[in-house]
Amino acid sequence: MNRRTRALVFAVAGAVLAAFFVAAALDMTPFGSGFHPYRDLAIPAAVKHATANVVASVNFDQRGIDTLVEETILLGSVLAAATLLRPVRGEEERRIPDVGRILSSTRLLGYVLLPVTIVIGIDLVVHGHLTPGGGFQGGVVIGTGIHLLYVSGSFQAVERIRPLTPYRIAEAVGAAGFVCLGLATAVAGAGFLANSIAHGTFAQLFSAGTVPILNGLVGVEVGAGVVVLLASFLDQEILVRTGSPE
Amino acid sequence: MSAVVAVCLVLTALAGSAVVVTGEPERQAVTLSVFGIVLTVLFVVLQAPDVALSQLGVGAAIVPLMVMLTVRKLRRRK
Numbered sequence: 001m002n003r004r005t006r007a008l009v010f011a012v013a014g015a016v017l018a019a020f021f022v023a024a025a026l027d028m029t030p031f032g033s034g035f036h037p038y039r040d041l042a043i044p045a046a047v048k049h050a051t052a053n054v055v056a057s058v059n060f061d062q063r064g065i066d067t068l069v070e071e072t073i074l075l076g077s078v079l080a081a082a083t084l085l086r087p088v089r090g091e092e093e094r095r096i097p098d099v100g101r102i103l104s105s106t107r108l109l110g111y112v113l114l115p116v117t118i119v120i121g122i123d124l125v126v127h128g129h130l131t132p133g134g135g136f137q138g139g140v141v142i143g144t145g146i147h148l149l150y151v152s153g154s155f156q157a158v159e160r161i162r163p164l165t166p167y168r169i170a171e172a173v174g175a176a177g178f179v180c181l182g183l184a185t186a187v188a189g190a191g192f193l194a195n196s197i198a199h200g201t202f203a204q205l206f207s208a209g210t211v212p213i214l215n216g217l218v219g220v221e222v223g224a225g226v227v228v229l230l231a232s233f234l235d236q237e238i239l240v241r242t243g244s245p246e
Numbered sequence: 247m248s249a250v251v252a253v254c255l256v257l258t259a260l261a262g263s264a265v266v267v268t269g270e271p272e273r274q275a276v277t278l279s280v281f282g283i284v285l286t287v288l289f290v291v292l293q294a295p296d297v298a299l300s301q302l303g304v305g306a307a308i309v310p311l312m313v314m315l316t317v318r319k320l321r322r323r324k
Binding site for chain 2 (some may be wrong): 031
């Protein structure tokens with residue numbers, strides 16, 4: 001197909017898509033209007049299970065299976081990336097000395113922000129059912145926060161606090177815990193991932209039934225997953241090719 | 247639509263276009279990160295703080311970092 005034919009095909013397809021897109025957009029509910037049928041159903045359902053953060057209720061209670069599948073996708077992606085990026089034959093690790101040209105202010109900022117970031121991450125996980133945040137967001141913050149040490153220029157320090165095996169295990173345990181909790185509620189007769197345990201008092205730390213438990217499990221899984229993922233990429237930095245691959 | 251929302255939507259369109267027209271991948275990682283932050287602000291303005299937090303972590307930090315590390319590795323191999 002030459003350039004002209006390609007442009008022609010694109011023009012036709014683009015015009016059709018644009019026409020349908022504009023037609024669909026014109027028929028949509030106006031931006032910022034008060035018509036929200038899903039909201040009107042989701043909020044009472046969240047309040048019924050004493051979940052202050054309605055988004056957390058939608059994610060882990062009303063649509064728990066969707067979240068389970070999403071977490072499984074993440075698990076699969078991390079696994080695939082780690083497999084692709086593993087050292088192959090002909091590559092070996094090389095000790096790199098700590099690089100000396102990092103600004104002291106960057107170094108200081110890294111060390112100061114490390115504990116702050118970790119605490120914020122844990123806070124996001126623990127209060128996910130009350131305020132914005134949750135296992136996923138908190139996990140991402142913790143996982144990236146640990147790598148602030150790398151920004152501070154100390155690869156050795158990163159390796160010390162990051163022996164990968166526990167993180168790999170934690171990722172699997174988090175994912176398995178999600179399924180096990182779902183199976184437990186199913187065995188108890190309430191259905192897979194049904195929020196059937198005591199709901200507690202609305203807006204208290206111990207409320208929302210299974211939501212905070214699932215948040216914690218997802219936090220462990222995502223936090224560990226991000227660490228494993230970033231570690232796979234960072235470890236490529238210390239890998240050098242010593243021979244030709246097979 | 248309030249003025250703040252309108253400004254954020256325009257900024258999002260501009261930042262998104264900037265990512266597309268950035269040629270080199272290592273510069274693209276930076277514009278992508280900026281785009282991630284602009285999207286985060288848009289989500290906050292549209293009162294979706296949960297999504298904003300995810301966007302901030304994944305879109306503004308992790309993805310650009312992975313792009314950057316990949317580019318560096320490829321460059322060194324050449």
